Amino acid sequence: MEAFIARKRRKAMSEINVVPYIDVMLVLLIIFMVTAPLITQGVDVDLPQADAQPLPEDSRQPLVASVDREGNYYLNLGDNQDQPMSAVDVATLVAAHLRMDPETPVVVRGDGNVAYAQVVQLMVLLQRAGAPKVGLMTQPPE
Structure with a gap:
């Protein structure tokens, strides 16, 4: 009788082991968190949908940041408006002015021959200086 030892029959396991799936999902989450900021680079700009309209007469005097064909920056603030400024000086002056008057419109005037990268910079x-919206200054067609 010893040959017939009572064996317990194992039941079929009806549960799915989800631990490997959780590991895969966490790895994918980390990959997407790292790559998402690299994909979405850009500057938020409100471009007109039709012909550009001039600023209203009753609006505030806009801050005009200019870049010439050599890549020099100018700003219509301060005593030396016709002297080139460094990027740090432009950012400092714009940030200070926007702290005093946050509703001031900010406009970029770029030379027609300047590299697009200079205007974007x-x-x-x-934008980093605190301008919520940045407009582009154009000249009407002749």
Whole structure:
């Protein structure tokens, strides 16, 4: 009789082990968290949908940040408006002015022959200085 030892029959396991799936999902989450900021780079700009309209007469005097074809920055604030400024000086002056008057419109005026990258760098600089919206100054067609 010893040959017939009572064996317990194992029941079929009906549960799914989800631990490996959780590990995969956490790895994917980390990958997406790292790559998402790299994909979404850009400058928020409100571009007109139709012909550009001039600023209203009753609006505040805008801050005009300019970049010439050599990549020099200018700002219509201070005593030396016709002297080139460093990026740090432009950011400091714009941030100080926007702290005093946050409703001031900010406009970028770029030379027609300047590299696009220079205009974008100026817009990023103004955005980091606290400008909520940055407009582009244009000349009407003749």
